[in-house]
Amino acid sequence: MHIVVPVKLVPDLVEELVIDPSGTTLDPDTLRLQLNEFDGHAIEQAILLKERGGGQVTVMAPDVEGVDDVLYTAAAKGADRLIKLCGNFGQSVNNHAMACAVANLIKPLQPDLVLTGVQSHSDLDGSMGPLLAAYLGFPYVGYIAGVTLSDGRAVVRKEYPGGLVAEMEVVLPAVLGIQAADQPPRYVAFTRIRQAMKTASIEEQTVEGLDVSGGPTVSRMYKPEAAARATMIEGKPDEVASRLVELFRELGVL
Amino acid sequence: MATTTVSQSSTTFSQSFYASLHEIAGGEKVRTCLQCGTCNGVCPYGYLMDYPPGKMVAALRAQRFERVTEADTVWMCVSCYACSEVCPVRIPLTAGLMTRAKEELLLAGNIPSELQVALENTQRYGNPLGESPRKRADWAKGVKPRVPIMSEERRPVDVLWFVGDYGSYHPRVQPVSRALANVLNALHVDFGILGAEEVSDGDSQRLAGERGLFEMLAAKNERALSQYEFKEIITGDPHAYNAFKNEYPKLGIVYPVRHYTEFLAERLDALKSLFKGEVNARVTYHDPCYLGRANDVFEAPRQLLSAIPGVELVEMPHNRTTSLCCGGGGGGMWMDGFHWEKAHTRLSEWRVREAMQVGADILAVACPYEAPRFEDATKVVPGASRLIVKDIAELLAEAMGD
Amino acid sequence: MSQDIYVIIEHLRGQIADISYVLCAAARQMAAASGGNVVGLLLGHNVKDLAQDVAVDRVLAVDDPLLANFVPDVYQQVLANLISASAPRAVLFGDTSIGAELAGALSVQLGLPLVSYCRNVRADDGRLTYVSQLCGGKVMVEGELPAPTALVAMVPGGYQAEQGKSTQPPPVETVAPPALAAGRITLKQYIEPESGDVDISKEAILVSVGRGIQNADNIELVRELAEAIGGVVSASRPVVDQGWLPTTRLVGKSGKRVKPRLYLALGISGAPEHAEAITDSQTIIAVNTDASAPIFDIARYGTTLDLLDLVPVLTEKVRQAKQ
Numbered sequence: 001m002h003i004v005v006p007v008k009l010v011p012d013l014v015e016e017l018v019i020d021p022s023g024t025t026l027d028p029d030t031l032r033l034q035l036n037e038f039d040g041h042a043i044e045q046a047i048l049l050k051e052r053g054g055g056q057v058t059v060m061a062p063d064v065e066g067v068d069d070v071l072y073t074a075a076a077k078g079a080d081r082l083i084k085l086c087g088n089f090g091q092s093v094n095n096h097a098m099a100c101a102v103a104n105l106i107k108p109l110q111p112d113l114v115l116t117g118v119q120s121h122s123d124l125d126g127s128m129g130p131l132l133a134a135y136l137g138f139p140y141v142g143y144i145a146g147v148t149l150s151d152g153r154a155v156v157r158k159e160y161p162g163g164l165v166a167e168m169e170v171v172l173p174a175v176l177g178i179q180a181a182d183q184p185p186r187y188v189a190f191t192r193i194r195q196a197m198k199t200a201s202i203e204e205q206t207v208e209g210l211d212v213s214g215g216p217t218v219s220r221m222y223k224p225e226a227a228a229r230a231t232m233i234e235g236k237p238d239e240v241a242s243r244l245v246e247l248f249r250e251l252g253v254l
Numbered sequence: 255m256a257t258t259t260v261s262q263s264s265t266t267f268s269q270s271f272y273a274s275l276h277e278i279a280g281g282e283k284v285r286t287c288l289q290c291g292t293c294n295g296v297c298p299y300g301y302l303m304d305y306p307p308g309k310m311v312a313a314l315r316a317q318r319f320e321r322v323t324e325a326d327t328v329w330m331c332v333s334c335y336a337c338s339e340v341c342p343v344r345i346p347l348t349a350g351l352m353t354r355a356k357e358e359l360l361l362a363g364n365i366p367s368e369l370q371v372a373l374e375n376t377q378r379y380g381n382p383l384g385e386s387p388r389k390r391a392d393w394a395k396g397v398k399p400r401v402p403i404m405s406e407e408r409r410p411v412d413v414l415w416f417v418g419d420y421g422s423y424h425p426r427v428q429p430v431s432r433a434l435a436n437v438l439n440a441l442h443v444d445f446g447i448l449g450a451e452e453v454s455d456g457d458s459q460r461l462a463g464e465r466g467l468f469e470m471l472a473a474k475n476e477r478a479l480s481q482y483e484f485k486e487i488i489t490g491d492p493h494a495y496n497a498f499k500n501e502y503p504k505l506g507i508v509y510p511v512r513h514y515t516e517f518l519a520e521r522l523d524a525l526k527s528l529f530k531g532e533v534n535a536r537v538t539y540h541d542p543c544y545l546g547r548a549n550d551v552f553e554a555p556r557q558l559l560s561a562i563p564g565v566e567l568v569e570m571p572h573n574r575t576t577s578l579c580c581g582g583g584g585g586g587m588w589m590d591g592f593h594w595e596k597a598h599t600r601l602s603e604w605r606v607r608e609a610m611q612v613g614a615d616i617l618a619v620a621c622p623y624e625a626p627r628f629e630d631a632t633k634v635v636p637g638a639s640r641l642i643v644k645d646i647a648e649l650l651a652e653a654m655g656d
Numbered sequence: 657m658s659q660d661i662y663v664i665i666e667h668l669r670g671q672i673a674d675i676s677y678v679l680c681a682a683a684r685q686m687a688a689a690s691g692g693n694v695v696g697l698l699l700g701h702n703v704k705d706l707a708q709d710v711a712v713d714r715v716l717a718v719d720d721p722l723l724a725n726f727v728p729d730v731y732q733q734v735l736a737n738l739i740s741a742s743a744p745r746a747v748l749f750g751d752t753s754i755g756a757e758l759a760g761a762l763s764v765q766l767g768l769p770l771v772s773y774c775r776n777v778r779a780d781d782g783r784l785t786y787v788s789q790l791c792g793g794k795v796m797v798e799g800e801l802p803a804p805t806a807l808v809a810m811v812p813g814g815y816q817a818e819q820g821k822s823t824q825p826p827p828v829e830t831v832a833p834p835a836l837a838a839g840r841i842t843l844k845q846y847i848e849p850e851s852g853d854v855d856i857s858k859e860a861i862l863v864s865v866g867r868g869i870q871n872a873d874n875i876e877l878v879r880e881l882a883e884a885i886g887g888v889v890s891a892s893r894p895v896v897d898q899g900w901l902p903t904t905r906l907v908g909k910s911g912k913r914v915k916p917r918l919y920l921a922l923g924i925s926g927a928p929e930h931a932e933a934i935t936d937s938q939t940i941i942a943v944n945t946d947a948s949a950p951i952f953d954i955a956r957y958g959t960t961l962d963l964l965d966l967v968p969v970l971t972e973k974v975r976q977a978k979q
Contacts, residue, residue, distance in 0.1 A: 013792050014379065015386050026795070034378065096763070096770075119756070121792045121927075126770045126809065130760025139729055139840040140761065143753035143910065155844070159910045160668055160753055161933075163849025163903045168727070171840040177757070179910060180897060187370040189360050190377060191466030216771045216786065216806075219799040224789070224950070230942060230958035240959050241970040244941065245977050247957060251939055253861055253885065253918045254977055367898065368871060425945070425962065591871025633968060 001055030001149065003046040004111040005079075006102050007039035008128060009064050010120045017223075024218045025091045035070045038117025044181035045147055046115050047078040053149055056080045058109060060102070060205075062089050068202065069193075075200035076192040077185075082200060087207035094125045094215040101207045102128075103135035111173055113154065118142045118177035125215045129177035139170050142177030268319035271358065278350040286343045287311045293337035293347055298579055298604075299330040302596050307337045307347045310355060323358050329366055330596060331356070333461040333584025335547040339575055348461075348548075348584075356463030356584075365463075372588035373464055380453030380471065381419045382588060391449035393421070393428040397435045403449035410483035413438075413445040413517070414509075416475075416498070418491030419454050420622035426629065427622045433651035434490055434514060440528050440654055441521055445488075451478035455494035457501060457544075462585025469505065472497070476507045486510040488517045490647065492544035492621045493583075499549060513545055515620055515646060519554035522561055530655035532564030535642075537649070538614040539567065540605060540628070541577035542621035555620050558646055562653045570608040578605045582623035602631040606638050616642045618649060657743040657804050659692030664735070664749045664758065665707055665715070667698075668726070669846075672706060674913050674936075675750035678812050680711045680820030682777050683748055687713075689779030690745045696826065699723045699734055704828050711822035720833040726754050729839035732761050737834050740766055743805050746784070751809040753910070759809045769802035773928065776814035777801065787814070792927040793950035812932040813954070853904040854888050857912045861887025861920075862937075864907055866930075867894045868923015868944060868963055875900050877967045878922060884974040890914065892930045908933045922963040926951025 011017060011026060012034040018027040046057045059074040060083035061067050071082040085102065106114060114136070119127040133140030145165075146157035149172075158166045159179055170176070233243050248254040265273075275281040293300075293307040300306040304325040305313055313322050322328065337347040345351070359365065365373075375384035394401035402411065415438070421431040438445050456464075456471035479487075487509050489495050498511035518525060537559055545551045552574045559567050572578045579586075581601035586593060594600070606628055609617040617628055625643050632638040644652075661683040666673040683694040696712035698704070701724035704717045718734050735758060739747055747762075749755030751772055763770035775796075776787040784801035786808065801808070856862060863882040869875060875889070882889045889905060896906045907914050909929035915936035922943045924930060931954055934940060942955035943963045952958045959966065 011791055013794060014384060015388065017791060017794050019795070024797075099764075122790050123772050124788055124790060124797065126760040126763060126772045127756060130757045131764055134761050134764030140757055141728055141841060142757045157847070158753065161673070161910060161912065163906065163911065164668070165847040165849075166725075167844040167847060169842045169844050174840070184367065184897065186363055187360070187365050187373060189466055190464060190470055192361070194466055194470075214767070214769050214802070216769055216802055217799045218797045219785075221795060221797045224793065224796055224953055230940075230952040230955035232947075232952075233957060233959045237961055237965045237969040240961055240966060241973045244957075244959075244970055245973045247941065248885065248918070248974070249977070251918055253887075254974065591873050594871070594873040630964075 001049070001053060001113070002058070002109065002111045003049060003055060003113045003115060004058045004060065004106055004109055005039070005042050005046045005115045006106070006128065006132065007043065007059060007061045007070065007117070008036045008120055009033040009061065009066060009070065010036045010122045013121070019221050019223070024221050026221070028091070033064055033066050036117050036120040038119060038178060040117070040185045041181040042115040042117050042178040043074050043077065043079065044183065044185040045178050048182050049147060049149060050078060058083060060085055060105070062098070063087070064089055071202055072196045072200060073188060073193050075196040076188045082202045084202050084204050085207045086204050087210060092212055093210055094212050095123055095128050095131055096125055096215055097210040097212045099128055099131035100135050101210055103132055105205055105207070106136060113172060114138065114175040115178055116175065118144070118179045127177065129175050133175035136175065138173050138175050140175045140177065141168055141170055143179045144176050145180040146182055147176060266317055268314050268317040271319050271354070272314050275350055275354060278346055278354070280344065280346045281350045283343055283345045284311060284351065287345060288343060290342060292340045292342065296336045296340045298332065298334065298336065298601050299597060303327040303330050307351055310351060322355055323362050323364060326364060326366070327596065328352070328355050328359055329369070329589060329592060331584055332579050332581055332586040332601070334543045334579035336579065339547050353461055353463065357465055360463035366589050366592040368589050368591055369462060369585050372585070373459060373462070373467060376454055376456070376459055376467060376471070380474065381423060382454060382459070383419060383423045385423045387453070388450050390422045390452055391447060393431050394435065394447070397432055399439055401435050402446040404446045404482045405449065405451060407446055411444050411446040412485050413443055414479065414482065414484040414487045415445050415447050416455070416487050416489040416491070416494050417447055417452065418489060418494045418622055421490050422452070424622065424626060426626040430490065430622065430625060430645040430647050433645070433656065434647040436651050436656050437518065437647060437654065441524055446484070448478050455491065455497040457493040457497040458583065458585055458587060460501065461583065472502050472505050472507055479509065486512060488512050488514050490514050490622060492542045492549070496544045496548055513551055513554070513620070515554040515558055516551060518650070519557045522557060525650065526561055529563055529653045531653060533562050533649055533653050534564040535615040536566045536568055536613055537616045537618050538570050538609050538612055539618045540570070540580070540624060541574055542619070542624060543577065543579050543583050545620055546577050547575055555646055558650065559618055562649055568612050568614060570612050572608060578608070580605060580624045580627045582627055587623055600631060602627040603635050606631040606635045606641060609641055610635070610638055614641065616644055616649070618644055618646055620646050658745065659690040660742070660744040661687045661690065661692060661694050662739065662744045662747040663694060663696050663712060664747065664755060665696045665698045665710060666750050666752065666754050667700065667703070667706060670706070672710065673750065673752070674817050675752055675755070675810070675812060676710060677817040677820030678815045679748040679750060679810055681815035681817070682810060684711060684820070685779065686746060686777050686784055689782055689784060692745055695744070697735065697738060699731055704830055707828065708825045709821050709823070710826065711820050712826050715826050715828040717828050717830045718833050719830055720836055722836045722838065723833070725843045727839070727841050727843055728757050728761070729841050730836060732758055732765070733836065734833055735762055736765055738831070739805070745804070746801065746806045746808055749807065749809045751811045756809055759807050763807050768805050768807050770807040770809065771801065772809040774808050774810045777808070789928055792925070793931060793953070811928055813928070813935050817936065849904055853902060856888060856890045856905060856907065857914050859888050859914070860917045861885055862890045862907070862914055862916045862918070863887050863920045863922065864890040864892065864924060865895055865922045866892040866924030869895060870964070872898070872900045874964060877964070881967050881971040881974070884971050884978070887918070892924050921951050921955065922967065924951055925949045926954060
């Protein structure tokens with residue numbers, strides 16, 4: 001069982017987002033990137049599957065700031081092979097271009113399973129999973145919380161709104177969009193990451209022919225307008241609580 | 255120096271763990287454990303632990319240490335030094351046995367999810383609260399004269415103030431930092447802070463079993479500090495104080511450090527001349543574990559409080575070396591839910607009840623973990639809502655008419 | 657090629673999903689600008705009477721036993737045929753566990769551009785502009801809607817579901833499906849959510865908690881408030897993922913859409929996955945220490961107090977008010 005997990009780094013929302021003077025992109029100097037949260041679940045799911053049934057886990061990520069930490073952390077958790085995708089990744093590189101290029105690199109690895117996070121908060125042209133699946137010619141199911149493997153098939157739990165779950169069977173090789181791993185991503189002690197930095201090696205592969213044409217273009221980027229914002233109630237807990245009770249009365253819920 | 259992971263070779267886990275204790279200063283004393291059980295009894299959560307310190311030693315001797323790492327109640331340890339304090343043969347129970355045990359639990363992945371979040375935040379942002387490192391000096395906005403940030407000043411200062419995580423970010427502790435800044439300004443102290451270059455001192459993470467993370471943070475702080483000239487470090491955080499005083503030197507990071515109460519107690523006369531009003535109140539002082547028991551600073555905070563006009567200082571039954579832990583040490587600050595699930599009581603409530611018993615109006619503190627914890631406790635202990643929790647720095651600033 | 661706007665009418669087990677009405681509302685506005693019709697695409701089995709109240713000019717229904725349940729690759733085959741045959745100006749999907757994967761797959765298969773996280777579509781002098789929300793709602797981007805045919809995955813929030821409803825049932829044209837074959841994905845079974853719990857989508861007052869609750873025992877504080885005010889406790893994803901509340905209480909993309917008279921959001925940041933499910937609430941009041949949290953963009957009232965400071969006081973005051 002060879003599981004490939006292509007992951008993505010996205011803007012860290014803990015930091016204030018600053019719009020670049022061009023007005024169409026985020027200011028690269030203040031931007032800090034972090035692993036897409038759902039991709040963290042995809043890595044965890046891959047490692048859980050390996051621990052249960054054996055196999056090999058390959059994690060790949062584009063060469064942007066912070067990528068080494070992400071890859072070494074994955075190794076410390078149990079990933080076997082780390083691949084850094086080198087190329088010219090400006091913010092204008094869209095998921096279609098990435099998915100197409102990554103699919104070309106994944107094909108020769110002949111994976112049984114490709115796991116990705118179901119989405120990221122910066123997927124303007126759709127999430128990676130379905131695009132990757134289409135370029136690879138693999139089936140795709142997303143919004144997965146729970147995967148078991150048997151006999152060249154994956155049985156997955158796909159989540160629908162309202163808590164309904166569809167159990168689907170997918171013929172491998174396949175791409176799955178992970179919403180939540182069977183268990184929350186594990187903690188990995190810093191000493192283990194440091195060990196991985198010494199023992200694990202990161203392979204570099206060059207990504208060529210990123211074609212961003214045809215995708216949506218951004219003519220303006222801005223922060224949502226403040227006009228529609230909530231009326232703020234100021235004061236100490238006591239004062240705010242009193243005002244809220246008044247509001248509850250006005251709304252007829254008290 | 256990283257603590258080596260216990261290997262699963264021909265020696266048993268118990269044997270290799272036992273041997274690893276010998277790498278810690280005084281660790282060989284574990285051999286002399288009398289099994290008197292005093293530590294188990296004095297531990298504030300000992301009654302809930304499968305393996306309080308004494309029983310852990312017994313498990314080690316019986317070659318059953320695996321069982322210790324399978325239980326999760328080791329995480330009840332708040333690293334308060336109560337056990338170490340009473341041990342008749344002075345075994346380093348907190349710094350050695352309990353901390354090493356937590357390291358093993360952490361490596362085995364046996365870790366409460368809340369603690370995991372705090373540690374991941376620390377790895378990523380350099381603080382357990384998960385706040386933006388760029389906003390580390392935001393608390394100082396509005397302080398006049400303005401708080402100098404070393405990277406902007408580019409000049410030597412007398413005092414480097416290490417503000418710490420909670421002093422920088424916690425909404426209840428930021429006012430304490432501003433009060434201390436005002437006091438330092440009033441005394442015309444030539445000081446500066448690291449601002450965004452400062453990261454967590456890492457001491458509580460170390461005591462929660464994350465030694466590697468602690469070492470990484472220490473190295474980062476050293477990289478920042480080594481760029482600047484100053485005569486000494488002061489800090490309001492006893493955990494940072496402990497790190498700089500006792501732990502960083504082992505990593506070759508050596509700076510003179512004092513808690514701000516020590517620094518200010520040396521300037522009592524100047525302080526007294528600045529007091530404008532009175533704080534007419536019965537005040538009791540809570541000795542923070544890492545200022546008192548762990549580092550023997552007992553008098554400076556009391557001298558400061560006694561110097562404030564109008565203050566009547568009273569002692570709680572547990573004071574100085576017998577002080578009660580607020581529950582925030584050793585990672586407890588990040589495991590409130592876990593501790594509550596196990597104990598259905600909080601150590602901070604116990605302390606607040608004691609303060610009430612001695613008729614205190616104000617519970618004075620000197621550690622950034624305590625104001626939020628005790629203030630929370632006053633909301634749930636019956637009749638305690640009138641108890642005011644203040645850091646000594648806030649009381650000093652108040653007496654100066656701030 | 658046409659100027660029509662296609663809308664994928666999403667449904668699950670005999671019920672039209674709310675997002676479908678949002679899509680219709682957007683499509684009406686777009687069609688008015690492009691000069692085309694709004695066409696609803698309805699895939700399923702025995703579904704031609706399902707789309708009675710969608711505000712579209714006509715419905716194209718594709719009926720086949722193989723379409724009885726959503727199976728991604730089978731649905732994709734049918735839609736690929738319909739879209740490539742008529743080349744509409746745009747095809748609107750819900751950015752959901754059904755629409756998002758269809759849109760992505762079709763975009764590659766048909767070589768059509770895809771715009772995701774779309775909240776609004778604007779018509780400026782007959783040109784269509786998409787407006788999408790990125791970075792958890794902290795950033796908006798806009799640009800020309802790619803031509804000639806754009807696939808658009810829409811999130812709720814930009815349109816009221818009511819705007820996409822009609823009292824006049826649309827004409828339904830049944831189209832023969834292409835020769836369908838079962839693909840590499842099969843539905844084995846549905847697993848019902850745990851029953852016996854309250855149905856938060858029907859409650860009038862929801863006291864909802866998010867990451868700001870910090871730990872499990874604080875849920876009790878919120879439960880007391882809910883009880884005092886006569887509502888029930890619901891939650892955003894992190895709280896449910898921690899196991900502090902059951903999935904039945906989950907509000908959001910993978911949970912339930914709710915429409916209470918009062919939605920009290922405690923320590924919820926308001927990421928789009930959550931925000932989209934509460935837009936039908938009559939009044940949203942938000943409590944969050946982060947003044948820049950997007951929840952304040954959709955709330956009517958807000959406060960930046962720490963919920964742990966406010967909630968016990970508020971509970972007490974509500975109790976007093978009720979006496």
